[in-house]
Amino acid sequence: MAVSARRGSPLTLDEITTTALRLMDEGGVEGLSMRKLAAELDVNPMSLYHHVDNKEGLIKLICATGAQRMKLPPDDGSPWQQQLRAMALAYHRHAVTHPAMWRHLHDHPELIADRKLEIWQTLYRILRLAGVPESELRRTSDVLHAFVTGFIAAETQGHLADDPQEVELAFDAAIRMIIHGVAGCSD
Structure with a gap:
């Protein structure tokens, strides 16, 4: 070189x-x-x-390579709920830290469509731990991605409270809803 x-x-x-x-x-x-x-x-x-x-x-x-900049949850045997929470928080933190890249990604969805990307593989691993059937992994991951992406879009476009603590509480409530919904998928 x-x-x-x-x-x-x-x-x-x-x-x-x-x-x-x-x-x-x-x-x-x-x-x-x-x-x-x-x-x-x-x-x-x-x-x-x-x-x-x-x-x-x-x-x-x-x-x-965005997922490499996130602190994705390792496969360490911790409960899937904890891993899903950690993943949602890492994704949120990355999107808020790099809003131009995040907007570009979502204006060009083909950039993240490859399900072999680390971020999707990590999410699939967690969903499998939660008991989501293999046939439902794609649909479930798409719904979760849309849900979190919608929250982040609302936050970054000023549709949520200006108070950072209030946004944090709202995101925590969103994560609880996600975990509850995923638990229902595996029933």
Whole structure:
């Protein structure tokens, strides 16, 4: 891997995606450009193309690896209810921390449609623990995703109370409803 004379160290894909995500957080998807990213990383813009094809490919990579930036619940034997709560909280925290990326994902659902992505596989694992039949995993996960996504959309668009504690209480109530609903699916 070539080392930039300016940088003194090799450029990594993790460094590229982390910096690109920060730029998206600051200026939205529109505020991210390969030239701006290269300047932030102190490299020639052409250096980026050794790692990603273009801006669209970079954004797709950032979205596809989003679960790696979340603290998804491990398969540690804890009750499924606890794992589902942890997953919902991690997803919520990630969406609120990176709203530009989250909006882009939901404006381009094809970016998260791949059920082999870590986030879906983790959710499927938890739903299996809850006793959701294999034939219902896709439908149940879609409903849960829509429910949490709707909550986050309402929150980020200002449709909920301005009080952060009130939003936290509302999200906790939503999680309890999700857990209750999933428990009903396995009956």
